[in-house]
Amino acid sequence: MALLSVKDLTVKFAMRDQSVTALNGISFDLAKGERIGIVGESGAGKSITGFSLMKLISKPGYIDGGQILFDGQDIAQMDEPALREIRGNQMAMIFQDPMVTLNPVLTIGEQMVETLRAHRKVSREEAEQIAIVKLREVYIPSPEERLRQYPHELSGGMRQRIIIAIALLLEPKLIIADEPTTALDVTIQADIMDLMLELCTTNKVSLILITHDLGVVNQMTERTLVMYAGRIIESGRTREIINDPQHPYTQGLINALPQQTVPGQPLKQIPGSMPSLNNIPMGCAFHPRCAYATARCKTEIPSTLRFGAVEVACHEVERLKAGEARANEVGLAKAKADGPATSAESANALADTTGS
Amino acid sequence: MFAYLVKRAFQAIAVMFVISVVSFAIQDNLGDPLRELVGQSVSEEVREQLREELGLNDSFFTQYLRFAWKALHGDLGTSYFFKEPALTVIFKKLPATLELVFGATFIIIGLSVPLGVYTAIKPNGLFARVVMGLSIVGISVPVFLTAIAMIYLFSVELQWLPSFGRGEVVAVFGHWETNFLTVDGWKHILLPSIALASIMLPLFVRLIRAEMMETLQSEYVKYATAKGVRPMRIYFIHALKNTLLPVITVGGVQIGTMVAYTILTETVFQWPGMGFMFLEAVNRVDTPLIVAYLIVVGFIFVVTNTIVDLIYGLVNPTINIARMGA
Numbered sequence: 001m002a003l004l005s006v007k008d009l010t011v012k013f014a015m016r017d018q019s020v021t022a023l024n025g026i027s028f029d030l031a032k033g034e035r036i037g038i039v040g041e042s043g044a045g046k047s048i049t050g051f052s053l054m055k056l057i058s059k060p061g062y063i064d065g066g067q068i069l070f071d072g073q074d075i076a077q078m079d080e081p082a083l084r085e086i087r088g089n090q091m092a093m094i095f096q097d098p099m100v101t102l103n104p105v106l107t108i109g110e111q112m113v114e115t116l117r118a119h120r121k122v123s124r125e126e127a128e129q130i131a132i133v134k135l136r137e138v139y140i141p142s143p144e145e146r147l148r149q150y151p152h153e154l155s156g157g158m159r160q161r162i163i164i165a166i167a168l169l170l171e172p173k174l175i176i177a178d179e180p181t182t183a184l185d186v187t188i189q190a191d192i193m194d195l196m197l198e199l200c201t202t203n204k205v206s207l208i209l210i211t212h213d214l215g216v217v218n219q220m221t222e223r224t225l226v227m228y229a230g231r232i233i234e235s236g237r238t239r240e241i242i243n244d245p246q247h248p249y250t251q252g253l254i255n256a257l258p259q260q261t262v263p264g265q266p267l268k269q270i271p272g273s274m275p276s277l278n279n280i281p282m283g284c285a286f287h288p289r290c291a292y293a294t295a296r297c298k299t300e301i302p303s304t305l306r307f308g309a310v311e312v313a314c315h316e317v318e319r320l321k322a323g324e325a326r327a328n329e330v331g332l333a334k335a336k337a338d339g340p341a342t343s344a345e346s347a348n349a350l351a352d353t354t355g356s
Numbered sequence: 357m358f359a360y361l362v363k364r365a366f367q368a369i370a371v372m373f374v375i376s377v378v379s380f381a382i383q384d385n386l387g388d389p390l391r392e393l394v395g396q397s398v399s400e401e402v403r404e405q406l407r408e409e410l411g412l413n414d415s416f417f418t419q420y421l422r423f424a425w426k427a428l429h430g431d432l433g434t435s436y437f438f439k440e441p442a443l444t445v446i447f448k449k450l451p452a453t454l455e456l457v458f459g460a461t462f463i464i465i466g467l468s469v470p471l472g473v474y475t476a477i478k479p480n481g482l483f484a485r486v487v488m489g490l491s492i493v494g495i496s497v498p499v500f501l502t503a504i505a506m507i508y509l510f511s512v513e514l515q516w517l518p519s520f521g522r523g524e525v526v527a528v529f530g531h532w533e534t535n536f537l538t539v540d541g542w543k544h545i546l547l548p549s550i551a552l553a554s555i556m557l558p559l560f561v562r563l564i565r566a567e568m569m570e571t572l573q574s575e576y577v578k579y580a581t582a583k584g585v586r587p588m589r590i591y592f593i594h595a596l597k598n599t600l601l602p603v604i605t606v607g608g609v610q611i612g613t614m615v616a617y618t619i620l621t622e623t624v625f626q627w628p629g630m631g632f633m634f635l636e637a638v639n640r641v642d643t644p645l646i647v648a649y650l651i652v653v654g655f656i657f658v659v660t661n662t663i664v665d666l667i668y669g670l671v672n673p674t675i676n677i678a679r680m681g682a
Contacts, residue, residue: 054582056578056581056582058578080587084584084585084586085584086584087581087582087583087584088582088583088584088585089584092582092583093579093582095575095578095579095582097575100574100575100576101575101576101579102576102579103576103579103580103594103597103598104576104598104673104674105597105598105601105671105672105673106593106594106597107673114580114583114585114589114593115583115584115585118583118584118585118586118589119584150673150674152673152674166583
């Protein structure tokens with residue numbers, strides 16, 4: 001049985017006169033010990049997905065429908081006391097910016113001890129001992145001293161290590177990491193990712209990694225979900241998604257990587273930008289930015305199609321797969337040059353940049 | 357720590373210097389001291405002679421130096437009315453005022469924290485709306501009106517509490533007589549304290565509420581929730597501690613201001629403190645007493661602000677007092 005099974009999850013935000021849909025019926029499974037990545041541009045709904053798994057979406061957001069089955073229990077239906085049992089205990093979260101995640105007026109020790117004591121009956125001394133062990137696991141030098149220190153006395157990378165240590169304190173089954181390295185120095189990013197990968201593998205913890213960095217996803221995860229405008233538009237094994245992306249949006253994301261560009265040439269961007277939630281286009285939300293869009297794309301929401309281990313939500317995917325279909329369309333010639341042909345090279349480029 | 361204190365001491369000296377110059381300038385321009393000292397029958401020649409003897413014909417600078425020199429030796433002149441050193445007069449009145457300020461501060465701290473926190477947690481609740489509405493009324497109505505309304509209600513109509521004076525006081529040491537050791541003393545200080553608190557309390561409730569609501573939106577509060585920490589701990593440990601940092605800064609200044617507000621409260625309640633004394637001194641053109649009052653109040657301001665800065669340093673770990681000013 002899957003550790004986590006999300007079924008048709010819909011999250012809405014109540015605005016003054018209407019409510020906008022931030023997540024539109026997303027479904028996915030996560031096995032025990034499995035690591036998945038959620039990718040997409042800003043505004044795709046990645047972070048909201050992460051937060052709603054813990055039912056941590058703040059007002060005016062609310063879960064409008066669907067199930068979040070974690071260990072067989074539906075988190076979407078839980079009340080606050082039941083959620084408190086799970087949060088930090090069976091499911092831990094790593095936030096985006098370590099500079100603002102820790103409370104500036106409480107010591108590191110205090111913030112670690114309170115987490116333990118919120119879930120386990122341990123004395124302060126015992127809790128501190130556990131905290132020291134966990135700080136060692138994340139390679140924090142002289143952990144005893146760190147417990148007496150305040151967050152501002154530590155660097156960003158050090159703070160994120162401490163947040164990882166806090167996530168591991170109660171040996172959770174699942175860690176949700178929301179862009180854990182976006183706010184950090186590039187040189188620290190690789191260290192933190194290596195550390196997370198190591199800890200997740202040795203402790204057999206499932207990981208949901210939310211990021212817009214495809215290189216990181218390639219390095220860290222086994223499966224990937226690509227999100228656009230509140231829906232999962234492509235999902236499958238990470239290697240396949242990066243080597244052979246099916247959805248035009250995924251293709252665009254991979255082609256937009258700087259490694260895909262000849263030095264000195266402009267980067268290959270996806271034209272346009274992510275629609276705002278209160279103005280999501282009819283039909284396939286991606287159609288205004290898609291080079292392959294047809295009349296059908298503008299009116300009908302594509303259903304998810306399965307090709308082997310990959311699921312894609314695109315009307316034109318079969319046409320894209322068949323090369324002749326593309327050749328017939330004169331107008332698509334340019335798009336084709338920027339299109340999926342380069343994806344084999346992209347995987348190599350990714351391997352080069354992320355290989356540690 | 358030592359370096360910081362020395363630095364603060366120099367700042368305090370600079371502030372006191374400015375206050376003394378301004379106060380002294382007032383003395384120099386507030387009527388003719390001789391008119392208060394001698395009767396109308398004294399001839400112009402004698403007046404001129406006295407003026408020369410008292411040094412009133414010297415330049416402003418010389419007079420100020422003489423005044424400052426005496427002030428440093430604890431002599432702020434002699435009250436025309438009480439025929440006593442001005443400082444002695446003030447020190448006799450000081451305990452009554454300080455006890456009043458203490459009573460009001462106690463009410464403010466005791467009520468503003470729970471009310472501010474509650475209205476921040478449940479901003480749309482009925483109770484929160486009532487508190488916020490009342491706080492607007494509290495800020496808008498002047499102290500003397502609140503005081504008179506309370507006297508009418510509690511002293512005249514209900515006859516629960518006395519309307520004037522300190523009542524039964526107990527001598528503690530020196531001039532210090534306290535209200536807090538007798539039931540009668542408590543009864544007497546209650547209404548004046550509430551009246552004095554009435555202006556600052558709403559301000560503090562609103563300040564704590566605003567800061568608290570902002571803190572509750574912060575990432576670290578969300579993170580604490582994600583760790584499974586209990587709501588009460590999140591409100592009172594995670595959020596309130598951060599909320600209080602700006603509140604302490606504002607609060608320190610306001611406690612100083614409250615000493616000034618005692619003039620109104622003490623006058624309405626005939627409270628024998630130095631605010632009441634100051635108003636009388638103004639009526640009698642008792643210049644040395646006015647000047648001494650200004651200097652003492654200025655000194656209280658400087659001291660409270662220094663203490664507040666030190667407390668702020670203790671509460672805020674990002675400020676290291678031990679290393680400050682070094």
